Amino acid sequence: MSNQAQEAREALGARLRGFRKDAGFASGRAFAVATGWAESKVSRIENGKQNASEDDIRTWCLKTDRQEHTKDLIATVRHIDELWLEWRRQLQAGAESRQSKALPVYARTKVFRIWHPTLVWGTLQTADYAAETLKQVVSFYEIPNDTEAAVGKRLERQQYLYRGNRIFNVLLAEQALYSNFGGPDVMKGQLDRLLAVMRLPRLSLGIIPRSAPVKIWPGNSFSMFDDRLVLVETYSAEFSVTQPREIELYTKAFALLKQSAVYGNTARELIMTAIHHFDRRSPA
Structure with missing residues (x-):
């Protein structure tokens, strides 16, 4: 709790x-x-x-x-x-409803701070990659299979990358480039997508190399929406943090994680290396 x-x-x-x-x-x-x-x-x-x-x-x-x-x-x-x-309670009618609930939060937020140590953040996902992750959600929690509708709702978030003056600060660990959802072709498509969105003027995409010295342990993924809400996901549940002194801890954690990240051409090189990795594993 x-x-x-x-x-x-x-x-x-x-x-x-x-x-x-x-x-x-x-x-x-x-x-x-x-x-x-x-x-x-x-x-x-x-x-x-x-x-x-x-x-x-x-x-x-x-x-x-x-x-x-x-x-x-x-x-x-x-x-x-x-x-x-509890995820089971949130997802009892399927995954689409949970994806829909995120849209009003995104609409109100001006500054996003996102940390994902093992997979690509949902708002930057391709349809194929999102489908693979949501299929796992359906299977793991044994909920109604509404993957196609849930993917559609997840992709709706991408509109906010292009609208208004929102700022997106996104950190991924290098492992997120390699966690294999759907096989080489799906992964190469997702990694190509990362290369494309890096050019967006209000998106800052940092990657923490696997051997980078860290200032704080990686911990769970979390999403910060301005300075008013943090969502933290575990296998069993998602919890909301709204108390200012707790939000300050996540602000501090994000700043420490950011010190280990690389950006720009160095981040692109890491993504390209991951693409070559999956190239070698594609069927001939």
Whole structure:
């Protein structure tokens, strides 16, 4: 769970503990008896070790005579849930809906800072490369196969590369040039695409060579949208970072990663070397 979500859960637990004590329940055991819950459940909720459900909130407010706070606390619970979204829940209707949700965020953003250590950022992907990555998403999470529609939504993001005054700062590790999605032909098409977009005036594409000294460990991929939102992806979930002091850490991490990157002709040479690598592996 993200630090922000955990802090919010602990704050909620502390508030509920205050309600319990103010209502005359001196111990968690007494409150457990009144609610019919296990004492351990009361303790876990109050200490931020367990999520409170909406029904838990209703019961808590009823038993402590704080019904006027029910609506507000349920909104808090829903906000905590939104800070950490399981992929299976996000993708339950297929991948297209998740791709669609990104478009309003892109429309509002002026400065992007993107770090991908193992694959090409979605907004720079070709249709074939995007299809290969999304097929893996469908298979891994066992969700409805709407790959074609999801690819279309992902490619819609590319309009923002050419519209407005947005600035795109993109960092890829050299491994992203070699992670093989779809075989040599798909990879060569994707690498050619990188060479083409490097010429865009508002796109800065840096590549961190595999042997470059690093100022910070690579970590997970993350996407920063101005100074208001960071999205971090793991295998199980995506979490949102909106707390200013946490966003500052990602800003610092991006700056440190950037110190290891190469740009311009040196980056092009790395891409060309990767193209030659896949040339040698193409069917004769």
